[in-house]
Amino acid sequence: MRHGDLAERQFVETIYVTETIWIDAIPTETSPSSSIDAGQPTTQIEVAAMAVPSGSIIPDEEESAVSTSSSAAIGVQTNTAIYGLSQATNPIDTFVSSSSDIISDSTTTDAPISSASASAVQPQGITISAGLNVTLGGSGSGSSNTSTGNPIKINSEKKVFAHFMIGIVYAYTLESWLEDIALAKSKGIDGFALNIGLDSYSQPQLDLAYKAAEQSGDFVCFISFDFNWYTVDNVTGVSDMMKRYNDLPAQFKVDGKPFVSSFIGDGFDWAAVSQGCGQEIYAVPFWAPTQENADNKGLSGLFSWTAWASKDNGPIDAPLTTIQDEAYINVVTKANKAYMAPVSTWFFTHFGKEVPYSKNWLFKSENLWKERWDQILELGDKLNFLELVTWNDYGESHNLRNWGGLHSDDGCSKWAEGLDHLPMLDLSIPYIKAWKSGAKTPIVERDQVFYWYRPHLKSAECDASDNYGSKPDGWDIVSDSIFVTTMTKLGGTLKVTSGSNQPVMKLVEPGVQSIEVPMGAGKQVFEFSTLSGGYQKGEATVDVSDQCWKPLTGNSVSTV
Template identity: 40%
Template sequence: MRSVLFIGLPLTASLGDALGIPDNCNSSLVQPASTVRPDQGVNRRQVPTTASMVNNERFVFAHFMVGFVNAYNQEDWNRDIALAASKGIDGFALNCDGQDTNAQQLQYAFTAASSLNFKLFISPDFVHYSYTDPGPVSELLKPYLSESAYFQYEGKPFVSSFWGEGIDWVQIGENVGVDLYVCPYYKSSQAAADTPGLDGLFSWNTWPGQDSDSAVFQNMTTAPDEEYLNLLAPLGKAYMAPVSPWFYSHLPASTGFPKNYHLYSDTLWSTRWQQILELVVAHPDQVKFVEIITWNDWTESSLISPYRGTLTTDGNKEWSEDFDHSAWMDMMGPFISAFKAGQSKPQINEDRIVWWYRPTLKNAECDSTDSVGEKPRGWEMAADSVFVAALTTGPATITVTIGGTSSSQKVDGEGVHTLAFPMCAGSVSFQMTVDGGGTAIGKGNIDITDQCYKGIYNFNVLVGTALVDGSSPSSVSTDVSPSIDISSTVSSLGTMIPSTINTVSTAYSTLPDTGISSYSNSQGSTTVPDPETTSASAPDEATSSYAAATSAPTSNVAPWNGWRNGGWKTQQA
């Protein structure tokens, strides 16, 4: 196993000392400090330009767990694909786990994508497929490679994977009778980069501490990406970078996949998107793809789509059902545009706030009623803070009111400003007032409490958004009303544009060690009347399922991946 690239702090350390963000309603407000360049820490160098690296197009995909949506029908796929496309996502990476129901769902997916100019590619999950037998993967690919919606890159059908080291991609290409563009997730190593038949590599390294036995109190850096880029550059191969908003899983042993831990996520979404821009500026010929992890994995709280439901017997529903993450997509659009244009900063064309917060203070105790019976590993590093991303075209004041306590911060220019506000028990409301006129107001659908939410430890977050009056909202409908009959059930139990970007003149600022950042310093404090309206929509639900390892189609599966499928540490083969 490679060494961990992130600095961990003892679990006894004060979070306020570690991250410098407010830990409760009695804490002082965040004041951004040092100024850094957007490209700081990125190794800029010349890389060889080859025939496989001259394509200037870039694409953003979202990882879609096909095995989680066995109850989806055609309208459900139409809805999800229309929503993703409206937010700037080019396509889905279809994670297939070998269930018999995958075939029907893939048919729905390609039908929907072909009518909406959306792209799809298949990503076999080698937790369930054999990495020594290329036959089943070949059979999985064959029916879909000629579909009009199948993503082609450099004239080849694009294929990725989750794990799969050792699979013979050359043989798979021969089996399907077409040259493939193969960009799988393998651990970064020279052997992985040199694998015959590979055109690039994809990294799943997107949460601090995911390969460590200890909680890591530091945000992501680009160091893991640089490992891949350094290996791939001499070979002229591409890189698909990961980005994810959150990680929390709380599944009891009865599911067969006991996972009970939280990885640092407080400001991960905005920090990681800025890092994506740093990477594309430093490595424009290699960073061709971004994959959002994930579209719909509610079992790990990494989804950016509305919650669509899950089996009630896995202990997941209690900490997922009420927690819509879809507003995070309203925050990523400017970053996607900048990525595709190869620019270092997002251009903001509308004034908007996006907020996220946990439902309970982290010291809440409920061992006696909790489905797992104990707090998740890593709970100490979660900040008792409410987070707001202010997307502004100019100076603005952002106010968060919890109960009777209001806290305000000022941002002084255009940019995406990620702010932390002190958290305490009470109803939560938000307001942003733009200098020169215009106000956004919103209210969280869930009150913060000092008791466990529904008797369960919950380190998931509710995400919401509000647009400033007079801003131009998206012209694409994002209706996410469910069309699934939620009374239907499944029997199996399991676990599971481009645009030209103008130079932003304001300075890029960041808080030391936190990743809480903005393009202009936040300062000052004031009290604003409590907003009374809400913009966060209620979550949708649909019945679905996911496959257990015991029902995998082959017994010779990939090396066990502990942090993703049951434990804390990734085990080496």
């Protein structure tokens, strides 16, 4: 059935709508509607048709019928082992429509749909009387580029790296490295930035990392020296470590120069390191964005660690902007050098009296992963390299790799163990492809839904049993919300039931859309119908609680 035929369809049923539809952050209960006019949508797939641009094709009725039986659902659910995340992070899951290719790829545009209770909605000139309050896209920002089916032209000079903490993997084997590299490669990551301090096992683990990268093929490494441990006068130590790996096949090079980076270390003499190595190096350290630093003859560029919104390294109630990126871009452009930008998911740390380095705060980053990737595409060719922060820093909750394997535990298992972050890597794939190809919007090749949330309401009080004794700084600026991001070729409908709250239903536009739904204690249920013919209904395996979060290690931990 083509879109233009929708107005001619006749429906005789009487439908009563009693759902609550969340519009502009205000729950509004709709009143029951009387008999529906001709053209009234009676199934989710038909409601979703309002989001289809003129000229798009909808499957025939027999092909697009939505089953309400889980056993007959068209879509398949992946990543079924959903776990709750920590105070600053949230349970995640992904819906993947197995029939996302039923409709041929097409370029789409926004459908001008307004919302009105039991009033006429007029998308693309077709009047549909709907007894629902419906909005397109939700409260977050969206993008609407979809795959065209044409070959994607990738700029091979653009690279995406993941920051890997060597300091916690003293027991890694070659097999451990091969597994991590295989996972990273499958998600569009080109290499690891290997963060090292002065641990005795740094060199043996670097040896294994470079060997595994070489065996894996098409994967590179470079060292990121951590100047929390290295000192600015340790030129010999840095030079000697680099010389061991500079000529290995897996060493990342630019114009034949071994690439190297750092965490802090402003003022370090990288030109002297180049002399010590006996060859030119390509140094892109995390230094402040000053013109003096950019003009430093020992540097080839600058890296930023501003991956979260903060002030004086403390939380602020504001989103991350690109102001700091632009500061870096401005100075490196004048010096004709490179800029490597950071991308991160969340930040939460909660080390208490059990360790000598107690720290207890979060940065507001609830929807940061999606928003930051949108910023990356907007900055586009101004960025030479990206570094995902981080692959495995569990203590600060921005790990993309799940907890597990042969690494140490400094106490962060209380909020990291058993918590699934891997779907966030899937969310990044369309953005990585778009950035490398020069596109300004993500390249959507299949229909998916991602959702994440804290496993508890922030009103829970747990100070008496908490390892730190108080909630983290910044707990009051986060919201009790379910965060959902949809990726679709043609759009669709999303229904979220959070605990005892009334269900929330949204029409979503094609592309990547971000939606925020009020959180309720209890089970979390998600239902998704796409105009590609896919349907999936699933229940998260982690309920939202109004009590203290009980970590999988069995210890009590504070809540946000």
